[in-house]
Amino acid sequence: MARWAPDSRGRLENAAFELFEAEGFSATTVPEIAERAGLTTRTFFRHFADKREVLFADGAMSEYAQQIIADAPPGLTPIEVVRHLLHQSAEEQFSGRADRIRRVRAIVATDPTLRERELAKRHELSTTAEAGLIERGVxxxxxxxxxxxxxxxxxxxxxxxLASPDSESELTTRIDEILDAHSALHADHRAPRPR
Known part of the structure; x- marks a missing residue:
C-alpha cells in the first residue's frame, strides 16, 4: 500500500459514510474504514482524531465564526451582525454540500453518542459567537x-x-425567513396587551 495516496481524506470520508450507512456507526471500526478506503489506520489518524470526527470535522467552524463576527462592518447592529454571520456561513460553508449534510444528519440521528456530540458542537459555536459579540461591545x-x-x-x-433544496442560494432565504419570523414575534410581544 502506498504511503501517500491522492485525496486520502476524501477517500476515508467516503468509506466511512458508506460503512456508517450500511453497518451503523457503532458497528463500524477505524480499521474497516481504512481498509475500505485502501489506506492504513495510521493514515486515518493523520486526518481524524476518531471516527466521530469524520462527521464533525468542522472543528475550525468556531474560529471561522469568530472571524466573521470580528470582520463584520462596524456600523451593523448586533442582530445585523448575526444575519451577516449566518449569510456568510451559508455561502461559504454550506454551498454545494447539501447531500453531505443530509447524510451526516441521517447518521447522527441513529446514534445517541453522535446526537450528544452534535449538541456539544452547537454549544461550542454558541459560546464562540457570544465571545465575538462581546468583543464588539454587545x-x-x-x-x-x-x-x-x-x-x-x-x-x-x-x-x-434540506427538505426542499431547490437551489444552493435558498439557504440564505430560509435564514431570512426565520430571522424575520423572530422579529415579528418580538414585535407582537411589545404590542400593548388587550384589557
Whole structure:
C-alpha cells in the first residue's frame, strides 16, 4: 500500500459514510474504514482524531465564526451582525454540500453518542459567537441570547433547506425567513396587551 495516496481524506470520508450507512456507526471500526478506503489506520489518524470526527470535522467552524463576527462592518447592529454571520456561513460553508449534510444528519440521528456530540458542537459555536459579540461591545446578556439565536436559526434554516433544496442560494432565504419570523414575534410581544 502506498504511503501517500491522492485525496486520502476524501477517500476515508467516503468509506466511512458508506460503512456508517450500511453497518451503523457503532458497528463500524477505524480499521474497516481504512481498509475500505485502501489506506492504513495510521493514515486515518493523520486526518481524524476518531471516527466521530469524520462527521464533525468542522472543528475550525468556531474560529471561522469568530472571524466573521470580528470582520463584520462596524456600523451593523448586533442582530445585523448575526444575519451577516449566518449569510456568510451559508455561502461559504454550506454551498454545494447539501447531500453531505443530509447524510451526516441521517447518521447522527441513529446514534445517541453522535446526537450528544452534535449538541456539544452547537454549544461550542454558541459560546464562540457570544465571545465575538462581546468583543464588539454587545452586553453579556444580549450576546448570549443572540449567539443562541444564531445557532438555532442556522439549524432550523438548514432543516428547511434540506427538505426542499431547490437551489444552493435558498439557504440564505430560509435564514431570512426565520430571522424575520423572530422579529415579528418580538414585535407582537411589545404590542400593548388587550384589557
Amino acid at each position: 452586553d453579556e446578556v444580549s450576546a448570549r441570547l443572540l449567539a443562541d439565536l444564531a445557532v438555532t436559526v442556522m439549524y432550523l434554516a438548514v432543516d428547511r433547506w
